[in-house]
Amino acid sequence: MSPARLLFVSNYYPPHALGGYEMWCHEVATGLRARGHEVSVLTSRLPGRRPSAPEEGPVYRTLYLELEGGLLHTVGRLSWTRDRRERQNLAQVERLLQEIQPDRVILWGMWNVPRSVPALLERAMPGRVLYYLCDYWPTLPSAYLQRWQEPARHPALKVAKRCLARGFAARAARPLPTLALERPVCVSHALQRELMARGAQVAHGTVLYGGIDVTPYARQRPEPRAPHAPLRLVFLGRLVPDKGLHTLLEALAHLPAPVQRTLSLDIFGRGDPGYEARLRAQAQQSPMAPQIRFHGQIPHERVPRALAGRHVLVFPSEWPEPFARTVLEAMAAGLAVVGSTAGGTPEILVEKETGLLFPPGDAQALASQLLRLAQDEPLRRQIAAQGQRRVLQHFTLARMVEDFEALCTQELPIPSSPVGGSDLG
Secondary structure (H helix, E strand, C coil): CCCCEEEEECCCECCECCCHHHHHHHHHHHHHHHCCCEEEEEEECCCCCCCCCCCCCCEEEEECCCCCCCHHHHHHCCHHHHHHHHHHHHHHHHHHHHHHCCCEEEECCCCCCCCHHHHHHHHHCCCCEEEEECCCHHHCCCHHHHHHHCCCCCHHHHHHHHHHHHHHHHHHCCCCCCCCCCEEEECCHHHHHHHHHCCCCCCCCEEECCCECCHHHHCCCCCCCCCCCCEEEEEECCECHHHCHHHHHHHHHHCCHHHHCCEEEEEECCECHHHHHHHHHHHHCCCCHHHEEECCCCCHHHHHHHHCCCCEEEECCCCCCCCCHHHHHHHHCCCEEEEECCCCHHHCCCECCCEEEECCCCHHHHHHHHHHHHHCHHHHHHHHHHHHHHHHHHCEHHHHHHHHHHHHHCCCCCCCCCECCCCCC
């Protein structure tokens, strides 16, 4: 296979990252370089700072985002300023295309990037722009308009924001360029279906599941649970309402008192201050209050250690997560996983085989699944072992990189059958 010149374009790129999407961009770029391909990355600036470590390969941190701050910054982003920065973005893209002469362009997260950037790339390289879609950005308005449509987080600013939005939101509501999406690749079937339901033209695309580096997880032995020892639950994620931690705390309150005494919950993450305060108050009022601990946010490299010694990851997301990386990591570490049926999670978890599922927001159903694991230790161990085996066999980063390599170097249109073993049982 001949080496290819590839240009990755992403709204964020480590060390500036919001979640698993940007991590995948970095990991796949690194993996393809290791396989002999020339990979350049175009991403947004790091305002006021530089990466603390040398960049791996050419990384151009020059894109201006639509939003780079809070409400005051949004107010200050006048139309002429946005237009000037958008022109600078397009000029930078054109220069890079001339300089790099890429064989393929792979577009990752484009939320908060002016839609004119992917539109220009489609015009400049017809048939050679591949979209790896891990969220719903093609169906969303501009990030600038979204900012004005959202209610203010601080109560004191709600009225002021509503008043300002009447003028600024109208100015922001300009038509977005239509994208051809000639070569769409979705991270899950659930995402593909939802994008289609929202009007995105992705029916002709394919599915390529994400993967993880299993090494730091697979070296861990699944934690045995001694008789009468506590069942250690863990939540790992942002503390925002759509992640559903409030549902988990409510579910714990539904459990019989004798079972509550046999459980503990460790919470890793941070997020919206108001919501976090609500969660802490909810936890303090719980009969399990002494066994619920908030640990704050941890860097990703500490996730394997955070999972070690725990028995069950609870993933109660109410937002339709396209394909949850945290679920893969917990399964690889040998934890049983209880997850909501929202989004792509059921494509990872198979009920009573590699995990347990419950309807999003249904605290009573979640309590029933937790009760099952608390009372049936053989089932918990079986689910944990089968889940770990499935991830180690089918959801590795090595497999993901190989599938990307095939997509990035093939000359034929993307096949209609999914890439990445979507026929997994």
